[in-house]
Amino acid sequence: MKAAVLHEANKPLVIEDVGVRKPGSREVLIRTACAGLCHSDLHFMEGLFPHPLPAVLGHESAGIVEEVGSDVTYVKKGDHVVTCLSVFCGTCEQCTSGRPAICTNTDVKLLPGVSTRMTWNKTGPIHQFLNMSSFAEQMLVHENAIVKIREDMPLDRAALIGCGVVTGTGAIFNTAKVAPGETVVVLGCGGIGMAAINGAAIAGAGRVIAVDTNPTKLQLATKLGATDIVDVRNGDPVAQVKELTKGQVHHAIEAVGAKITAEQAFQMLGPGGVATIIGMIPFGTKIELHGIEFLRGEKKIQGSSMGSNRFRVDMPRLIEHYMKGRLQLDDWISARIKLSEINEGFANMKSGKVLRSVIMFDA
Structure with a gap:
């Protein structure tokens, strides 16, 4: 072969x-x-x-x-x-x-x-x-x-569910457990970031804020469920998000896999907020956070491995979301x-x- x-x-x-x-x-x-x-x-x-x-x-x-x-x-x-x-x-x-x-x-x-x-x-x-x-x-x-999986599911779109989609949506549903009405920020509009944005919309998040440097991807993010966009080229994304939300971010999803974006995800959180890291930060890289923030406001940071999936349960459900028009894989x-x-x-x-x-x- x-x-x-x-x-x-x-x-x-x-x-x-x-x-x-x-x-x-x-x-x-x-x-x-x-x-x-x-x-x-x-x-x-x-x-x-x-x-x-x-x-x-x-x-x-x-x-x-x-x-x-x-x-x-x-x-x-x-x-x-x-x-x-x-x-x-x-x-x-x-x-x-x-x-x-x-x-x-x-x-x-x-x-x-x-x-x-x-x-x-x-x-x-x-x-x-x-x-x-x-x-x-x-x-x-x-x-x-x-x-x-069901045989009427197109295999090219099914393949996406095997990693990018289950990782991004799983971070929303399984790891972060986003509740209806909560504010979610997603840093990075690549594959897993787009899945997290779409997943947050399906979960009923009140606001879904997409953060990226690519205007084309930011525009697509609005089609997949983002209610707001933050273009990093326009200035400090932490300051932009805090201005948009008045400091009330419940969940920040890091989908880039970089030291700076992991730190920014934590910095964007409001009181009681949780930062979930799903990007692959390079091996050996360390991130730095202000220790007092864990006490002042009870902020948290956590990892998510492949969206904390139970894939034999999660993937068929994601396929049903796609077939019913809620999961936007065609784009x-x-x-x-x-x-x-x-x-x-x-x-x-x-x-x-x-x-x-x-x-x-x-x-």
Whole structure:
């Protein structure tokens, strides 16, 4: 099969011939239909997060089941599925206490460098990425890394739900637990930021304030549910938000993955407010906050891993939101590309030209 391989950080992905072994007892072989280009992939491509190389990247995807292992009962050949890197075991303390997104069982959630699911005719191993590796024509995954979906859901939009959408909306619904009428600020109008904006609108937030430097993305944010926009080019975003809200921000969602925006999210909060970090802040980066703010006003800051998802519950519900016109995914996809165009797709992402590019494997 054809796959996009990262050999070295800050180098282009290379299209290679890669093999995949037969499914083990609890594994599922999927024919990849669509895969989104996510900013998280770019972080690894740029060496901001460590991972064994060479590796096939990609983790936001949808496809059709081709073959199942002997003990798999959840899906069968021909089922449409969405993948999720929040693979879970269902038996550890985190899973059984309702937090499968942070499952700790490394027998199921394989650590980087452990998987032997892919092969090639070159010296040394080729590594699976986040138990997925969806920049390939086929994926071999654990059965608890997929969710079965209705077949009338378009697979290109379903793929988006596999990471960006579940991360952004999940941060609203599951982690922050936004209540109707509350004020929500979202810093960053990329994929997960747009999902958070749309999710806040679905949750009934009274005000949804989008913060970014890109006027095109800010305009799209208003279509997805933002009631106000803050253009960072017009001055200090903290001061702008405080002026808009008179200091009454209940939730600040950081969707950029940077030290400065994480600190700004906390600074924007009103009394009792909560800052939720969903962006991937580069490995080793520390953020600085004024300690007194934790006492004066009881402000909080928290992380959200993949939207604190229970993806086999959350993703079908998100699909229903889409099918009923509440989740606005049609405007997300800026470009549908071939696997051979993947490097151009990431270049366009980095320059801010696109919101999401999706690889169409049947193109």
